[in-house]
């Protein structure tokens with residue numbers, strides 16, 4: 560097996576679910592759970608086989624890691640505003656997963672990648688639910704000959720807000736949520752009030768008022784399809800437990816000649832932290848070459864440039880995601 564996967568933020572909400580999902584996919588691959596609080600990291604490591612704990616200091620270029628210790632990948636489950644984690648991954652030629660970037664956050668990471676494009680594979684995974692929503696959309700998009708638009712509506716519980724690191728990311732949204740990016744009729748725009756809101760129908764027929772979010776899914780789906788309009792909207796509900804659903808609406812012409820607007824729903828009975836962690840697990844096993852192909856070469860990746868949508872949808876269903884058409 561390879562050196563441990565360093566999971567910085569592995570003792571948080573998403574991190575603990577990541578360890579579970581990854582262990583299910585890869586029972587023999589060690590992981591190292593990193594955070595500021597070593598006791599918390601140790602407690603998380605004890606919940607999993609083949610897991611060790613390590614204290615991480617983002618202010619240091621060596622991240623404060625034990626000297627001489629080797630890792631096989633660096634997965635960062637928090638917004639590292641020093642980018643020392645990415646520099647460390649590049650310096651050591653290790654695959655890097657960035658999980659907490661909004662659409663408007665990625666500039667400095669793109670620049671680091673452009674500066675040293677041959678050093679390491681860098682995966683942007685700030686997408687909804689760890690890339691699984693985009694990958695599932697692309698799975699269903701394969702049924703189409705041409706696609707006019709992709710509208711995604713996510714309904715989540717208002718209590719399903721993640722830990723303190725997730726709050727930092729929501730706070731950073733600030734004004735960006737009032738002008739979210741969407742692709743509309745072939746044009747990128749920072750949506751004003753007329754465009755930022757969208758009503759959509761949930762899996763059980765209930766109507767929701769959603770608001771577009773600056774998630775990387777919009778960029779990925781616009782790049783990977785010929786859709787002229789792409790957006791992703793979130794609505795919050797109260798009192799339904801931690802379940803959540805994503806409604807994928809694709810308008811276009813199917814390969815069988817039928818045209819119209821087709822709906823697919825991904826329904827999960829667990830928190831969005833848990834589904835998102837599964838997305839990270841799919842990405843990490845792929846990056847390491849433990850599933851879906853050999854080790855991934857240096858490059859800049861989005862989930863759809865790395866993972867097979869069909870593989871991910873199958874695994875999602877095994878993990879409990881219900882798919883409705």
Ligand SMILES: NC(=O)c1ccc[n+]([C@@H]2O[C@H](COP(=O)([O-])OP(=O)(O)OC[C@H]3O[C@@H](n4cnc5c(N)ncnc54)[C@H](OP(=O)(O)O)[C@@H]3O)[C@@H](O)[C@H]2O)c1
Nearest residue numbers: 568570571572573594595596659688689721722723724725
């Ligand atoms: N892309 C997606 O699909 C998606 C979905 C859900 C969440 N997220 C993002 O994932 C991140 C984690 O969310 P969460 O709910 O798991 O948050 P959380 O419960 O607060 O977990 C944060 C983790 O990061 C560690 N940490 C925080 N600050 C640190 C620092 N300065 N240095 C080293 N370690 C640090 C924490 O441990 P210590 O306190 O011990 O340091 C903990 O292990 C958030 O950024 C959230 O927005 C992304």
